[in-house]
Amino acid sequence: MKGKQGFVLILLIIIPVFISGCWDSIELNKLSIISGLGWDVDADTGQVTLTFQSIIPSETKGAAGSSGDGGQKRGNPLHTIQLDSSTGSSAYDALNRYSQHSSRRTFYQHTQLYILGRSAAEQGIYPFLDSIARNPINRPNVLMVVSEKKARDILSIQDGMESIQAMGMAAEIKLSAEYSQYPVVTYLEFAQRLLSETTAPLAPMVGIIEQAGPEGDSVKKTRINGTAVFKGDKMIGQLNEDESRGLLWAINKIKKGFLVIPGANLEIVTAKSKIIPELQDEKIKITIAIDEESNLLEYDGHREISSDLLQDLEKGQAREIERQVMAAVEKSQALNADVFGFGDTVHRKYKKEWPVLKARWEDIYPYIEVVVKVKTHVNEIGEINKALMRD
Amino acid sequence: MPGFLFKKLHFKKILNHEQKKSAGQYSSSVSLSQNLEENLRVLREALGSSSDVIIRDMKISSDSNIDAAVVYIDGLVDRALLNHDILRPLMFNLQLIKDNLSHNHKSLIDYIKSSVLTVGQITVVQDIDRVIARVLTGHTAILAEGATRALLIDAKGWETRRIEEPKNELSIRGSKESFTETLRTNTALLRRKIRDPRLTFESLQIGERSKTDVSIAYVQGITPDNLIEEIKQRLQRIDNDIILDVSYLEQFIEDSPSSLFPTVGSSERPDVVAARILESRAAILVDGSPMALTVPFLFIEGFQNPDDYYARPFFAALVRWVRLLGYLLSIYLPGIFVSLKTFHPELFPTQLLVSVAAAREGLPLPVVLEALLMLLLFEILREAGLRMPRSLGQAVSIVGALVIGQAAVSAGLVGAPMVIVIATTAIASFLVILFAEPGALYRFIMTLAGGLLGLFGIVLVSIEMLSHLASLRSLGVAYLSPVTPLNIRGLRDTFIRAPLWAMDSRPASLDSPNTRRQSSGQMPRPPKSSSQQGDTQ
Numbered sequence: 054m055k056g057k058q059g060f061v062l063i064l065l066i067i068i069p070v071f072i073s074g075c076w077d078s079i080e081l082n083k084l085s086i087i088s089g090l091g092w093d094v095d096a097d098t099g100q101v102t103l104t105f106q107s108i109i110p111s112e113t114k115g116a117a118g119s120s121g122d123g124g125q126k127r128g129n130p131l132h133t134i135q136l137d138s139s140t141g142s143s144a145y146d147a148l149n150r151y152s153q154h155s156s157r158r159t160f161y162q163h164t165q166l167y168i169l170g171r172s173a174a175e176q177g178i179y180p181f182l183d184s185i186a187r188n189p190i191n192r193p194n195v196l197m198v199v200s201e202k203k204a205r206d207i208l209s210i211q212d213g214m215e216s217i218q219a220m221g222m223a224a225e226i227k228l229s230a231e232y233s234q235y236p237v238v239t240y241l242e243f244a245q246r247l248l249s250e251t252t253a254p255l256a257p258m259v260g261i262i263e264q265a266g267p268e269g270d271s272v273k274k275t276r277i278n279g280t281a282v283f284k285g286d287k288m289i290g291q292l293n294e295d296e297s298r299g300l301l302w303a304i305n306k307i308k309k310g311f312l313v314i315p316g317a318n319l320e321i322v323t324a325k326s327k328i329i330p331e332l333q334d335e336k337i338k339i340t341i342a343i344d345e346e347s348n349l350l351e352y353d354g355h356r357e358i359s360s361d362l363l364q365d366l367e368k369g370q371a372r373e374i375e376r377q378v379m380a381a382v383e384k385s386q387a388l389n390a391d392v393f394g395f396g397d398t399v400h401r402k403y404k405k406e407w408p409v410l411k412a413r414w415e416d417i418y419p420y421i422e423v424v425v426k427v428k429t430h431v432n433e434i435g436e437i438n439k440a441l442m443r444d
Numbered sequence: 445m446p447g448f449l450f451k452k453l454h455f456k457k458i459l460n461h462e463q464k465k466s467a468g469q470y471s472s473s474v475s476l477s478q479n480l481e482e483n484l485r486v487l488r489e490a491l492g493s494s495s496d497v498i499i500r501d502m503k504i505s506s507d508s509n510i511d512a513a514v515v516y517i518d519g520l521v522d523r524a525l526l527n528h529d530i531l532r533p534l535m536f537n538l539q540l541i542k543d544n545l546s547h548n549h550k551s552l553i554d555y556i557k558s559s560v561l562t563v564g565q566i567t568v569v570q571d572i573d574r575v576i577a578r579v580l581t582g583h584t585a586i587l588a589e590g591a592t593r594a595l596l597i598d599a600k601g602w603e604t605r606r607i608e609e610p611k612n613e614l615s616i617r618g619s620k621e622s623f624t625e626t627l628r629t630n631t632a633l634l635r636r637k638i639r640d641p642r643l644t645f646e647s648l649q650i651g652e653r654s655k656t657d658v659s660i661a662y663v664q665g666i667t668p669d670n671l672i673e674e675i676k677q678r679l680q681r682i683d684n685d686i687i688l689d690v691s692y693l694e695q696f697i698e699d700s701p702s703s704l705f706p707t708v709g710s711s712e713r714p715d716v717v718a719a720r721i722l723e724s725r726a727a728i729l730v731d732g733s734p735m736a737l738t739v740p741f742l743f744i745e746g747f748q749n750p751d752d753y754y755a756r757p758f759f760a761a762l763v764r765w766v767r768l769l770g771y772l773l774s775i776y777l778p779g780i781f782v783s784l785k786t787f788h789p790e791l792f793p794t795q796l797l798v799s800v801a802a803a804r805e806g807l808p809l810p811v812v813l814e815a816l817l818m819l820l821l822f823e824i825l826r827e828a829g830l831r832m833p834r835s836l837g838q839a840v841s842i843v844g845a846l847v848i849g850q851a852a853v854s855a856g857l858v859g860a861p862m863v864i865v866i867a868t869t870a871i872a873s874f875l876v877i878l879f880a881e882p883g884a885l886y887r888f889i890m891t892l893a894g895g896l897l898g899l900f901g902i903v904l905v906s907i908e909m910l911s912h913l914a915s916l917r918s919l920g921v922a923y924l925s926p927v928t929p930l931n932i933r934g935l936r937d938t939f940i941r942a943p944l945w946a947m948d949s950r951p952a953s954l955d956s957p958n959t960r961r962q963s964s965g966q967m968p969r970p971p972k973s974s975s976q977q978g979d980t981q
Contacts, residue, residue: 078786113802160789217798220795
């Protein structure tokens, strides 16, 4: 009897080990790691095309075995990724069609980038956003960008030093936050803006430029060159370089970067901004207060550094910042898209009035009076006081 | 499950025990007779016809008319001592003394003891069994015609190993002596460290055939009495035919024989054992074993090292953390690596995942098997390195390094990251030698659990391991104390090692009747002012 019990006990321990069968275990070499995902929609048919950029691990350095073979091929960026597209009536249709003819299971947890084709963005990306949010395997911190043309075009360009293109581009976008030129938007931030009732979602835009290559040929490169402005899930316009900077000033996203004013170039050290709404006689007035400090990097004039000159520089900076912000304000009012989140600040401050305002926000927004108040300060002037050359 | 297996084994043990009992060897105790011939006959019968048993007949007393015999075992006695201080006085000095003692046989033995023999330790016995037993341990027996008592002289002397440097527990600054196989030497080593009159060595003989001398060392008034009683009880319960090593005793007296973790400590260093005795532990020494057991044994002791106390406290704390971390690594690393690779690749940083995935391409075995194979290979190498003749060591290390390190990777059988993981694990497993055995077992279990159930499995095994550790006791002391049950004062010698002047009390969990170890406030500091310098006393 005792032996029997022991036997049953052993069975109870051993059997689950096998029937549990590692149900969601999967070997790494049976995975296709998707580094970037592109979303295009055919304007006429509405067919969805998903572009998968997956990593081919055996082509990256550090692959097992074979230290001798393919030395040339290895590390050649074009071989480390595989680009494949599949078309279907919806996101999951396209995905399933792709998975069916893939030798490996797709793995999205390490996806770096979602690239939206411009025409797809203009038609509305809600189906895409939904399919991403609904599946727990997708991470909310994936960067979103809008391609000037098709998403696939961007994913197929090898640019930069990274062997895996999407990872390289993601690194580039993250690093660009240091220059505070275009917004860096993750899926989560995009969705949060979408959830807000009035704020317009944003995404940086990526275009393709051609440069002369080392052998006289032309080499395609990707460039971030604007900010896509959405209204709801549809892209309705874009901000250029100045307007994008102005937007970042207003929404307190300037970390570091450079500011060019006539005759001088300054390095932004710190910048803070605040949006202060005011409701007077049913009219909304927004004050954007910006506080900025910078170092002088370059001064092309011949004046000696003096408090006068510094004041001039500070004024010049303030003018330039105000110009950028106002450019962004004007563009957004022309698009009637609340990229700054003015609506949210008003909501927060005037809770009672908000329901009425919200209903008419479309009509109110283009006519909001915006005042920009800029305080600037030049901290350091560099190693020299006097100009090297006098007039 | 181990418990279940042990129950089965236990049943068998009882059977063996019964069989052995029935084959008892000596008849009940017999007193010495007055007839020397008769006594010698019994001795010959008992000791058999072994060539190393020497029975030296002689005639003693002034008129050479009393028969006597000296019985000893050749090789166990110091011949010089025997010849000069036993045989010579017996046969020569006795001759010189003119008196009538020869007529009073009863006091002859006493006379020999008190006035003739010039050796230190002599006992008088009446039992022939005792004579036999003592002769077998190296005593020399003197029997005389007409005397019902025999003299047992401690003239032991045999070839022994010198006191050498510790081989397994190395220390940079500590003493460089280690225990030897001779019990007396070992007790002397301890006595030289603790010159307290209350340092006690209680002797026992264990082993029905081996009659091995066992000594319990403790300091009266520091080690709790009930602990000593418990140890004695446990030792006296042992009914084994041979005790070859101190680890034999360990297996008979430990609290949790089915645990993977040792609940009895051991050390080959006299300084460590002396320190533990003064921490109110008891030590058990066994003749023939260069190790001493110390009980109770706490988990944290596995991570303590003599150098912790010889080095300065800050570095000691660092090293202790390294040891803890290394031990955790040695248990968990392969398991976590396997489970990340098979179940949770999303937990790798992307760049690392790409490298790991690249190394994984084209490997024939699943990750679990790969890991288990490498672990097994390492265990094989380790065991081979340990057991093989020293002259072959180089061959094995070359083959091992080449096979594991290079050939397997370049042949595409094993991934390079796996080699790194196993190698790291292997090195880390040597950080805490005392727990190397449970570490190796848990390493296999963790790897298997990680490969079959992912991190879930690892968490399951960890819970099992932790609750098991928390349930263990060593001679009634909770194994994980002073961490759990928590004892704040005791923590001064766990994750950190407090300065020696701050450790004023003995470990509280050991329940010593004398917890005070030194006066407090001994932190070295400059005198407050020169005028008060003399007043501090």
